[in-house]
Amino acid sequence: MPAKSKRPTARELLFGDLWEFDPAPESAPAHIESRYGLFIGGRMVEPKSKRHFNSISPRDGSVLSRIAHANAADVDAAYRAAAAAFRPWSRLPGHERGKYLFRIARLLQDRAREFAVAESLDGGKPIRESRDFDLPVAAAHFFYHAGWADKLAYVAPGRSLAPLGVIGQVIPWNFPLLMLAWKIAPALATGNTVVIKPAETTSITAMKFASILQDAGLPPGVVNIVTGAGDTGAAVVNHPLAAKIAFTGSTEVGKSIQHALAGTGKRLTLELGGKAANIVFDDAPPDQAVEGIINGIFFNQGHVCCAGSRLLVQEDIADEIVARLKRRMAVLRVGDPLDKNTDVGAINSKEQLARIRSLVKSGVDEGAVIHQCACRLPAKGYYFPPTLFTGVTQSQRIAREEIFGPVLSILTFRTPDEAVEKANNTAYGLSAGVWTDKGSRILMMASRLKAGVVWANTYNKFDPSSPFGGYKESGFGREGGKHGLLDYALLVPR
């Protein structure tokens, strides 16, 4: 019977095990070979270096495959194949190039499940994300650019686009297949050929992608994939046949690439780190803002260059927002990336895990207050619990350096000016988020934030037609949309 009395005690919700979910492992086979060569000239070839290294699954630390470690001679062979393929490829009519891109997109869709499992095994991201985000968006990039291939005369008024030549591309480990799609699709649509190097820890889906290129009948040499470590990347960047280098990765490496390319005449686009401010005003829709903050920082274990890693919350609602965040974090499911109910998976590598741990320790040492999910982590593999810091100030390392992990630093502000000031007080400028119910404030903030992307009342939204890229030490050049095409082409008279 309903009672009129109210209980005036401290209350919390009970997120217990009354109805616990059973394990729901994704069972589709990933079809990962025990050993991969290099994809050069349309064929899988053994590396001239005769060296291979282990690809480790962060899920449990097991060896998934042996990956070729390309040396300078291998990279040279890839560039020669790409250079040989350039003339016929760039002279194909646009609609013919478009056909190949459409074919690649459809083949990716056909094999989406297999690729998603491989991506989760190799990189540690939850299967829910590789299945619902990485694969569909990667296919969408090929579809989108397939559409552009025969419309290059209409990108810029009075001008058409001409290809640059052979493009050298180096991509990171956080979205292995998606970054590959972001790089390859616009390069091919504009008539360039490609030498691409996936990240050392996540080469498997790139090598699987080679089989899609073969199935699509892409002419040999148009795309060449070389795997390896930093020295391989350096060989790709410094090869004399490269007309342009496109790099996504850390600011440190990006700077050294820019240094190396100075004076060579090669074009360069860089998409580097970030320390995005996610700004929550006191009129924001509370539950959706909290959901957006969670999505902004814990998506892909925080291995996102545009992650909303600095939460700027208006001081009068800070306590409430933090309490809501903690409650939401209590129901995040951390663990096996292949379980369909996992929200936060494995940290990509042992090295990254060590880096996250050391930065989190610096936060504690510098006096910030830490809160972590009380979740049980798997015994094997590389895992880190979702973490938030309160009482963070602008001068602490956790507020300045990119952590690239599931760690949120919470700062407060009192006025919109202060929010802008704090948000822009960083070496980076890749992205930002604004949460408010007031439309005029969104427009005001968007125009004052020095960030390549500003999301309003949402976060981490990507579309092939929307350019993505940064300010300041987050790099230059755009990927996606018309702007992205222009970075892979010369403007020529129509």
Add this chain to the structure above:
Amino acid sequence: MAITRPLTLRRLLDEVGPVDAVGLDERVAKYTTRSIKRDSKVRGLRMAVSMVDLTTLEGKDTPGKVASLCRKALRPHDAADTPQVAAVCVYPSMVRHAVGHVRGTGVRVASVATAFPSGQTPLKTRLAEVKQAVTDGADEIDMVIRRGAFLAGRLDEVRDEIAAVVDACGNAVLKVILETSELETPDHIRAASFLAMQVLRDGDFIKTSTGKTSSNATLANNQVMIDAIRDHYLATGTRIGMKPAGGIRTAKQALHYLVAVKETLGDEWLHPSRYRFGASSLLNDLLRQLETQRGGAYPAPWSFSEDSGGY
């Protein structure tokens, strides 16, 4: 400085915060990707059965139809371990018939009242209807709010009427139907939830819809309401229950709603005293999925007795 101004929608929303419809849809879409397998599926399905308010609300209802509904409520399926449903839900004139069948069994009798589904009669009439249903033995009353008054900005009036119905209920549990499809926006639904909860008692419910309009319960409006229940509980300590009604036809949908409850309100709401499904055809799909889990194959639809809906 005490200023008494009438409560307006704006002031209420300022206090409880707005809802962003796009973010809301994104949140609830995640519930539908949860994969509920094996034991957890069986437990979820059984929990859902125990939360069903088995409903018949038609002009052609007869004591015979209600009798058959009550038998189904008490023994949904031949399998001995199938739980009873939470309640039967009928029109006020059918309460005394239903009471005769379920008294002392644990299955409760709920009655819609207050000029269901429109609420468009004088308050005196509506209160008399509630009192009659309670006198006839209803354990629970499902009332409708006057959406017209709410949309016209007469929030005090809506709240005072709910308070009057609470008084008329006596010991009966009250469920307040917001009729979400007529309130239309998530902001309105959130505001109306708080408005009702201001005068509800621990153990009373808020409910999405009558089932008599074009759109009924959705994961999104369920979410707005359970978010409000959570906020109200944390602020006041009063535990309000939730009842989505109409439109939940499959076991899979029901499990998605339960995931939402698990991840928003926690274990204490995963109980028939705090969460209900207003449904009729849902029950047989739940039973069918339970049988499938038991036997490994889908039984034919006719192997389950049909006692509600459809006729």
